[in-house]
Amino acid sequence: MYKILGADQREYGPVTADQLRQWITEGRANSQTMVQGPDSTEWKPLSSFAEFAGVMPAAAATAPVAPTSYAGMGGAQPPVPNYLWQSIVVTACCCLPFGIAAIVFAAQVNSKLAAGDVQGAMESSRKAKMWCWIAFGLGLVSNLAFVAMSFAAQWFER
Amino acid sequence: MRDRRHHLMYAAVVAGLCLAVFLLYFFPPTETRFYPRCIFHAVTGLECPGCGSLRAAHSVLHGEFATAFRLNPLLFILLPLAGLTWVVYRPAGLSAIPAKWIWALLGVIIAFGVLRNLPLAPFSYFNP
Numbered sequence: 122m123y124k125i126l127g128a129d130q131r132e133y134g135p136v137t138a139d140q141l142r143q144w145i146t147e148g149r150a151n152s153q154t155m156v157q158g159p160d161s162t163e164w165k166p167l168s169s170f171a172e173f174a175g176v177m178p179a180a181a182a183t184a185p186v187a188p189t190s191y192a193g194m195g196g197a198q199p200p201v202p203n204y205l206w207q208s209i210v211v212t213a214c215c216c217l218p219f220g221i222a223a224i225v226f227a228a229q230v231n232s233k234l235a236a237g238d239v240q241g242a243m244e245s246s247r248k249a250k251m252w253c254w255i256a257f258g259l260g261l262v263s264n265l266a267f268v269a270m271s272f273a274a275q276w277f278e279r
Numbered sequence: 280m281r282d283r284r285h286h287l288m289y290a291a292v293v294a295g296l297c298l299a300v301f302l303l304y305f306f307p308p309t310e311t312r313f314y315p316r317c318i319f320h321a322v323t324g325l326e327c328p329g330c331g332s333l334r335a336a337h338s339v340l341h342g343e344f345a346t347a348f349r350l351n352p353l354l355f356i357l358l359p360l361a362g363l364t365w366v367v368y369r370p371a372g373l374s375a376i377p378a379k380w381i382w383a384l385l386g387v388i389i390a391f392g393v394l395r396n397l398p399l400a401p402f403s404y405f406n407p
Binding site: 201202203205206209212213214215216217218221224225227228229230231232234235242259260263264267268271 | 312313315316317318319321327328329332361372373374375376377378381382384385388389392
């Protein structure tokens with residue numbers, strides 16, 4: 122089994138050698154992609170794995186890290202998380218306005234991915250994540266403040 | 280390694296849900312202070328689209344479905360849809376959901392948030 126680091130710096134796998142070969146032919150992984158081989162915890166570029174030399178396209182061997190392509194990624198994890206469920210949860214539980222901003226960026230991730238704009242989708246993904254954390258943080262801080270205030274009120278009543 | 284992290288995460292989620300069900304069953308949100316509060320409601324005095332969810336969950340646990348529906352009807356419509364979406368899009372990933380559906384969801388959430396604050400029947404009925 123192999124694991125790879127995608128262009129988005131996330132781990133994919135473990136997958137079989139066959140699946141990894143398919144990723145190479147689809148352009149999801151190239152010679153520069155960092156790979157963790159079987160029984161190993163060391164990350165090495167894919168070019169150093171002899172077993173995949175046969176499927177490596179000649180042109181890609183010298184190309185810099187290519188953006189992962191979203192099309193035809195059947196069965197694999199999507200390369201760009203959209204933080205949709207997190208956005209909805211923070212909208213309902215923590216902070217409505219910032220949660221809605223997060224949902225907007227989540228929708229942008231999906232529309233950009235559908236249009237093939239992986240770079241743009243990653244940008245929107247980062248923003249969705251950022252707004253989720255802002256909404257969550259604000260919800261947490263304000264709730265702690267509410268709890269503190271209600272305890273303080275109780276204290277002074279006595 | 281990744282698998283173990285996933286198992287731990289699922290265990291934490293299940294434990295959290297059990298705790299939430301226990302607390303929600305025995306402690307009504309209207310009479311206790313420790314539940315999270317909606318800052319949007321606290322600041323503006325308006326009902327946000329998620330307001331009433333905790334009270335609705337408390338009512339559902341006590342079999343009072345009509346009360347729960349009045350407290351937050353959106354939850355009743357969206358939760359089954361969310362479950363279905365999860366099952367359908369889990370293999371491909373939530374990033375594969377057509378964007379128009381997310382925009383529609385956003386529209387529904389905002390429309391519900393506006394409507395439930397109108398002082399008109401039947402919308403005012405959903406302003407708990």
